[in-house]
Amino acid sequence: MRTRRQVGFTVIELLISTAILMLVMLIAFQMLAEAGRLLSSAQVEFAGSSMQLTTQWLRRDVQGASELGSLALLPTPGPLELRGHREGTLRYERVGTNLDRVIVGPDGEEIGRRTVLRGVSGWQWRSLNSGGLVEVQIEYRRRVRSRSTRRGGSPVESKEMSELRWFALRGGQRRSW
Numbered sequence: 001m002r003t004r005r006q007v008g009f010t011v012i013e014l015l016i017s018t019a020i021l022m023l024v025m026l027i028a029f030q031m032l033a034e035a036g037r038l039l040s041s042a043q044v045e046f047a048g049s050s051m052q053l054t055t056q057w058l059r060r061d062v063q064g065a066s067e068l069g070s071l072a073l074l075p076t077p078g079p080l081e082l083r084g085h086r087e088g089t090l091r092y093e094r095v096g097t098n099l100d101r102v103i104v105g106p107d108g109e110e111i112g113r114r115t116v117l118r119g120v121s122g123w124q125w126r127s128l129n130s131g132g133l134v135e136v137q138i139e140y141r142r143r144v145r146s147r148s149t150r151r152g153g154s155p156v157e158s159k160e161m162s163e164l165r166w167f168a169l170r171g172g173q174r175r176s177w
Contacts, residue, residue, distance in 0.1 A: 051140065054099065054117040055165055061090050061101070062134050062167035068127055075124040075137065092116075094123040099138065121160065128166070137164045 009017075061082055069081025069089070079093035079102075088111065091102040099117040102110055122139030139162045 050117055051138070051142070051161070051163060054138070055163070057101065057116055058092065058136060058165070059167050061085060061092075063170040065090065065169055067169065068134065071127045071130075073126060075126045075135075077122075077124045080125045080134070080136070092125075094120055097121065099123060119158075122162070132169055134167045134169070135164070136167065137162065139163075 064085045065082035066084025067082075069079075069083055069091075072078075077094065079091045081104075082090040082092075087103055088106065089104040091104055093100055093102065097118060097120050098115045099120045101114050101116050103112040105111045117138070117140060119141040120138060121141060122137070125134060125136045127133070128135055139160065141158045142161045
């Protein structure tokens, strides 16, 4: 007598495989959520480092210039012009909410423009010490990670920051004070 062999899975086998699949999906979801949090944190840190990069850029350019385009004894929101730099005349100016670095040729025509900082809400500078020292104040919005987040709230907030820096002109190609 021949017995007929049944083909397929039992209910128990299907339940166990479904449970294993659900565990794997849960672990994958948690890993994706953690990766999203890390990416958000990295974006906030990168946004914070842009002011440090702007400060380094400004310092290098001011120290590489031999003179200011104009002396401003009182804080002015106008463009800061640096002459005698190896790249030519440089100009830092606020355009909307951006701080731009402009390279100007000998004929006064703009050669290049680059945004060095976004989210700028205030910009002013003045010359000190007969133009040998430049004071720069930049107000900007910085994204910061909040310590406590309410349900449905954003873990990243925008905070108004202000930086006040002093830079000394070193005189173009000279390496000494």
